[in-house]
Amino acid sequence: MSEFDLIGRYFAALGPERSDVVLGVGDDCALLEIPAGQTLAVSIDTLASGVHFFADCDPEHIGHKSLAVGLSDLAAMGAEPAWATLALTLPESDENWIRAFATGFGRLASAHGMRLVGGDTTRGPLSVAVQVHGLVPTGAAIRRSGARPGEAIFVSGTLGDAGLALRRKLAGEPVAPELWHRLECPEPRVALGRHLRGIASAMIDLSDGLAGDLGHILAASAVGAELELERLPLTSWVAEVVAATDDWSLPLASGDDYELCFCVPPAHIPVVERLSETLGLTLTQVGWIRSDAGLDVRRPDGGQLRMPARGYDHFPAANDGAD
Amino acid sequence: MSEFDLIGRYFAALGPERSDVVLGVGDDCALLEIPAGQTLAVSIDTLASGVHFFADCDPEHIGHKSLAVGLSDLAAMGAEPAWATLALTLPESDENWIRAFATGFGRLASAHGMRLVGGDTTRGPLSVAVQVHGLVPTGAAIRRSGARPGEAIFVSGTLGDAGLALRRKLAGEPVAPELWHRLECPEPRVALGRHLRGIASAMIDLSDGLAGDLGHILAASAVGAELELERLPLTSWVAEVVAATDDWSLPLASGDDYELCFCVPPAHIPVVERLSETLGLTLTQVGWIRSDAGLDVRRPDGGQLRMPARGYDHFPAANDGAD
Structure with missing residues (x-):
């Protein structure tokens, strides 16, 4: 043929x-x-x-x-x-x-x-x-550059599942089929994106990890952000790993989630909550935008971690370490 | 970096x-x-x-x-x-x-x-x-499917130069810089294509060789064609190879020419001739469209060759031999 x-x-x-x-x-x-x-x-x-x-x-x-x-x-x-x-x-x-x-x-x-x-x-x-x-x-596209101080940062779905599936596969460990599915067959959040026109001020999809991808919004919008780790939406698979290791790199810096991260003015938060019910999709506020540059991550114990705002890099030789 | x-x-x-x-x-x-x-x-x-x-x-x-x-x-x-x-x-x-x-x-x-x-x-x-x-x-794009019996078939530039450059390189033979340039730095015929709106009835670019690419016009238009080999526009490099070997595969069936092949009603032939002067680009009638299916190629000695209408194929296992 x-x-x-x-x-x-x-x-x-x-x-x-x-x-x-x-x-x-x-x-x-x-x-x-x-x-x-x-x-x-x-x-x-x-x-x-x-x-x-x-x-x-x-x-x-x-x-x-x-x-x-x-x-x-x-x-x-x-x-x-x-x-x-x-x-x-x-x-x-x-x-x-x-x-x-x-x-x-x-x-x-x-x-x-x-x-x-x-x-x-x-x-x-x-x-x-x-x-x-x-x-x-025309005029309705949601860019990375529209985030403003005081806005809430939301993510859809759960974070780090694909990264955990990949980590287990590479280690030769068994991977639950549902977890594997998250890596191999991600569901793009098309309906959510469409519904967020006129509601979200800035948006990006999470292909390289929340810290790095949110970093792109922060850079494009010339703002900073605070994340609260205890707010991150995690499946029990990822939550167990984080609890056992105190390593947050899966939800913060692993690739292939293909969830959406978006910013909304406080007045729109109830709209997002209703949208979550309409779509049957978890939408979680994980932090907020501030005017001071940089990304601060608050740990559940009250500690704070300053993240380098970089995502997955296919040429890691000169990478500054966020992966 | x-x-x-x-x-x-x-x-x-x-x-x-x-x-x-x-x-x-x-x-x-x-x-x-x-x-x-x-x-x-x-x-x-x-x-x-x-x-x-x-x-x-x-x-x-x-x-x-x-x-x-x-x-x-x-x-x-x-x-x-x-x-x-x-x-x-x-x-x-x-x-x-x-x-x-x-x-x-x-x-x-x-x-x-x-x-x-x-x-x-x-x-x-x-x-x-x-x-x-x-x-x-809107409505002005020139498709492969518009060729009609009685129309003239033209090609731009010269045929087979890139194929000859490739053949010589593969054989370890020297390649003239101008010939090599035809393979590595083809000049897309953008101005010609734009000027042929309203003049050409059908068009294709020659990436896989004249016989195969013209074959796509013939199939899409449900017509046939005759080509006259002695009309084919050849540089002296290609003409010498053809004269020495009586092998016409370079101008008919080698890839990477990136010239345009197009069909025009007879009434438009003078327009094409003027366009050639305007653009400083050789445009040569090489045959004509007929209603009978198939592609017949007339040799300079009056003989005839029936070509399989196929171009270069990246998966040649089941190829029918046109390359």
């Missing part, structure tokens, strides 16, 4: 048909219509074998996660998913692998009304680059 | 500032405004080390070519370049390499008024995925 056949068979029709796709897979470019009053939001991410997933990872999960990370970026702007493109690098033409990958990718695309409109397949070490395209009403 | 620093320093401001970039590099998504009456054209392509370029290739040329292949796709639709995103996978954090790559990428972006608006850097085997975004007046 040749490259052209593979692309044609499995990637020609992933996700629902959309009337704004003038021309999809199969020409030099896809042609897309942006409605009046909407701004285009785009993000590109690569998942590489051995860096972002294990070489023996279920290809259906690779398909899911390679789109999920982009959907999480759209969520973090409050954008509505629309279209995706896919640059897939594969060591060999393995039809079973491609079918499973397309299944995972297509299922998540369909769940979010997103259509695959173009792609490229190359031979080489396994790697997946996905660009997502979303739409957001 | 960490990943964040690298991205920040070299990729934050490549290409000219554009007023339609609401938000560029540095948030979860870039935010882009599409003017009323314009359709968005997008294409993604990966260049991988050892597949699309040699591992020791000048990084400035890799930067150039990784954007050029996308610009060539925009040209083939008649679209105007607007924005690019970049997913860069690097084995190590090498500042000299990144600076040179950014120089090559940025110079070509600036030449076409294109801004880099987002990216992702990952550690892994060297690979570059670039998505290009262009604008084309």
Whole structure:
């Protein structure tokens, strides 16, 4: 089966048909219509074998996660998913692998009304680059730069589960299936992001750990923040590790949570609480924005830890130690 | 120097500032405004080390070519370049390499008024995925599917130079610098593509060889074609190889030409001739579209060759032999 056949068979029709796709897979470019009053939001991410997933990872999960990370970026702007493109690098033409990958990718695309409109397949070490395209009403996108002193900092879901799954896998320890699922099949918080338009002042998705990613909001907004560790939403798996070790690096500085971190003025806190009920998704206030620069983290015993505001770094040689 | 620093320093401001970039590099998504009456054209392509370029290739040329292949796709639709995103996978954090790559990428972006608006850097085997975004007046994009019987088939520039450069390099033979340049630094025919709106009925860029790429136009348009080999525009380098070997695979079926192949009704042939003078770019009629399916190639001696209409295939196991 040749490259052209593979692309044609499995990637020609992933996700629902959309009337704004003038021309999809199969020409030099896809042609897309942006409605009046909407701004285009785009993000590109690569998942590489051995860096972002294990070489023996279920290809259906690779398909899911390679789109999920982009959907999480759209969520973090409050954008509505629309279209995706896919640059897939594969060591060999393995039809079973491609079918499973397309299944995972297509299922998540369909769940979010997103259509695959173009792609490229190359031979080489396994790697997946996905660009997502979303739409957001003009002026309504939620940036990193809007946080103001006195605002509450919220996170969705729970923190550190994916990091714990990875740590256990690397140590050869058993990993509970639900915990493993958090690492391999993250659920991007698209509906939450959309509902936070007009409510959140700043937002980011947690791909590199709360301390580092919140640090990006602080830098972009020219503010500081305080976090209270006892407020962090933890599953019992992560809570047990923290209790046993007094090491907070899992919820503060491990990657792949794909939860949203956002800031809201105090007047909007009740709206966030109602939103949590509407969506059936835990939303937890973990701290607040202040005018003084830096990120201070209060320990449950009253102690304080000054965090370097850096996230996961793929080139750690000169890293300053936050990972 | 960490990943964040690298991205920040070299990729934050490549290409000219554009007023339609609401938000560029540095948030979860870039935010882009599409003017009323314009359709968005997008294409993604990966260049991988050892597949699309040699591992020791000048990084400035890799930067150039990784954007050029996308610009060539925009040209083939008649679209105007607007924005690019970049997913860069690097084995190590090498500042000299990144600076040179950014120089090559940025110079070509600036030449076409294109801004880099987002990216992702990952550690892994060297690979570059670039998505290009262009604008084309709604309804004016030139697709593969518009060719009609009786139309003339044109190509820009000359064919087979990049293929000859590659063949000589692989054989350890000397390669003239101008010939090598055709392989490493192709010039996407963006102005030509834009001028052919309303004139060409169908268009494709030649990335995999004339026979295979024209075959995509034929399949999409449900027509056939005849090519006359003696009309093919060849440099003296390629003409000498063909004369010595009677092997036409260089101009017909070697990759990386990045010229445009397009079809025009006979009434528009004089327009194309004037356009050639205006742009200072050779535009050559190489055949014509017919209603009977298939691609027939007439040899200079009057003989005929029936070509399998396939291009370069990265998974050649089941390839039917056109490469």
